[in-house]
Amino acid sequence: MKTKLNIGLFGFGVVGEGLYHVLKNSRTVDATIKKVCIKHPDKKRNVSENFYTTDANEIINDEDINLVVELIDNADEAYHIVKASLLKGKSVVSGNKKMLAEHLEELIEIQKKHNVSLLYDASACGSIPVIRNLEEYYDNDLLKSITGILNGSSNFILTKIFNEGGDYDSALKLAQDLGFAESNPTFDVEGYDSMFKLIIITLHAFGTLVKPEDIFNCGIPNLAPCDIQYAKEKGLKIKLVAQVTKLDNGSFTMFVMPKLVSPDEYIYSVENEYNGVIIEGEYYEKQFMFGKGAGAFPTASSVLSDITARAHNYKYEYKKHTLFTPPTYTTDTEVKIYLRYRDSLAFSHFEFENITEKYSSKDYSYVIGTIKLSSLQKVKYLLPKLDVFIAAV
Numbered sequence: 213m214k215t216k217l218n219i220g221l222f223g224f225g226v227v228g229e230g231l232y233h234v235l236k237n238s239r240t241v242d243a244t245i246k247k248v249c250i251k252h253p254d255k256k257r258n259v260s261e262n263f264y265t266t267d268a269n270e271i272i273n274d275e276d277i278n279l280v281v282e283l284i285d286n287a288d289e290a291y292h293i294v295k296a297s298l299l300k301g302k303s304v305v306s307g308n309k310k311m312l313a314e315h316l317e318e319l320i321e322i323q324k325k326h327n328v329s330l331l332y333d334a335s336a337c338g339s340i341p342v343i344r345n346l347e348e349y350y351d352n353d354l355l356k357s358i359t360g361i362l363n364g365s366s367n368f369i370l371t372k373i374f375n376e377g378g379d380y381d382s383a384l385k386l387a388q389d390l391g392f393a394e395s396n397p398t399f400d401v402e403g404y405d406s407m408f409k410l411i412i413i414t415l416h417a418f419g420t421l422v423k424p425e426d427i428f429n430c431g432i433p434n435l436a437p438c439d440i441q442y443a444k445e446k447g448l449k450i451k452l453v454a455q456v457t458k459l460d461n462g463s464f465t466m467f468v469m470p471k472l473v474s475p476d477e478y479i480y481s482v483e484n485e486y487n488g489v490i491i492e493g494e495y496y497e498k499q500f501m502f503g504k505g506a507g508a509f510p511t512a513s514s515v516l517s518d519i520t521a522r523a524h525n526y527k528y529e530y531k532k533h534t535l536f537t538p539p540t541y542t543t544d545t546e547v548k549i550y551l552r553y554r555d556s557l558a559f560s561h562f563e564f565e566n567i568t569e570k571y572s573s574k575d576y577s578y579v580i581g582t583i584k585l586s587s588l589q590k591v592k593y594l595l596p597k598l599d600v601f602i603a604a605v
């Protein structure tokens with residue numbers, strides 16, 4: 213049975229406005245935006261319609277509205293909006309990965325109790341339909357790993373630096389102007405956005421929900437010309453990569469960090485705001501999903517797909533989370549990294565298991581070696597203060 217949807221939309225920024233246009237052009241879904249809740253009533257809008265409000269309750273308490281689409285840039289406020297909407301018996305579509313990664317456990321319970329649906333394919337990899345595919349198609353036992361470029365802005369910056377000799381600040385500014393970056397772009401460049409997405413992906417891939425503070429993430433703000441030179445001399449590129457991998461003992465591990473990528477890897481050619489996700493399984497080796505990971509229309513098209521799914525009464529069942537015993541998460545595993553540093557005090561924070569290569573000059577040094585992920589996790593919050601650059605090898 214198909215349901216007619218009356219939408220209450222929160223947010224009319226890059227994605228919200230994108231959705232307005234995409235929905236207008238849709239010929240298949242019977243859905244209308246009834247009200248749009250925004251934050252700044254005096255902001256000049258490109259769309260002049262009589263549907264704006266700044267009062268969230270005008271949507272949450274409107275009995276006519278049967279679907280809330282949450283596309284705001286504040287995770288804490290989004291949490292309250294989404295929770296209140298679900299409690300009122302309204303289904304929700306959201307793109308807010310930070311809010312989801314932090315509150316999914318509670319929100320899943322609420323949606324079950326109130327027999328509503330919370331869909332969020334746009335929260336991971338923009339236009340790439342990764343979540344619904346992991347939920348519906350990929351079987352828990354067959355999946356071995358998921359590795360990907362999950363953040364469009366950092367990939368855009370790295371592309372500008374590597375391919376065009378651009379500088380970091382101008383590339384970040386351009387990513388912001390094009391609507392790719394988060395309102396707080398630290399999330400993009402320090403690997404937090406990728407990490408939130410990886411948490412959501414992991415829940416739908418393996419059934420386990422991992423807390424953000426338990427995952428090692430680092431990013432690209434400290435990338436220096438010497439790191440780029442190192443990569444280029446070896447014929448490699450640097451990409452910000454998120455990875456979740458099953459281990460031989462049945463548990464799994466995950467992290468987000470820059471990676472030195474060789475031309476034979478699928479993600480080597482993923483450039484600009486595109487994302488790429490490699491799904492590795494027991495019997496099919498590798499599959500690759502590729503598409504725009506950020507931007508108004510690519511993201512809005514994913515939101516539209518969730519709206520259409522909801523019109524057909526679709527909901528995630530979280531089968532791997534509820535019907536099986538999900539694998540446990542561990543950081544008790546080793547990763548091989550390139551660590552560039554400038555002084556021995558910075559280096560002293562890293563407890564390497566073994567070092568296979570060392571280089572030192574008057575300007576900088578680097579080592580390549582293996583280190584426990586648990587040991588990296590201990591220095592996670594210190595990293596932004598150290599002049600070091602880390603990349604998985």
Ligand SMILES: NC(=O)C1=CN([C@@H]2O[C@H](COP(=O)(O)OP(=O)(O)OC[C@H]3O[C@@H](n4cnc5c(N)ncnc54)[C@H](OP(=O)(O)O)[C@@H]3O)[C@@H](O)[C@H]2O)C=CC1
Binds near residue numbers: 255284285307507508
């Ligand atoms: N941009 C992208 O490519 C992608 C974004 N996302 C996610 O989508 C969401 C929206 O991103 P984006 O469109 O880029 O963000 P923008 O900053 O462009 O827009 C944010 C919108 O939220 C509104 N807003 C903020 N707080 C509130 C509130 N409390 N109540 C009502 N409205 C509010 C703002 O109102 P006002 O206009 O009045 O300022 C604005 O319209 C974020 O969660 C983001 O992570 C997901 C995938 C891709």
Ligand SMILES: N[C@@H](CC=O)C(=O)O
Binds near residue numbers: 394505507
């Ligand atoms: N800021 C994000 C937007 C999409 O999730 C990104 O750059 O990928």
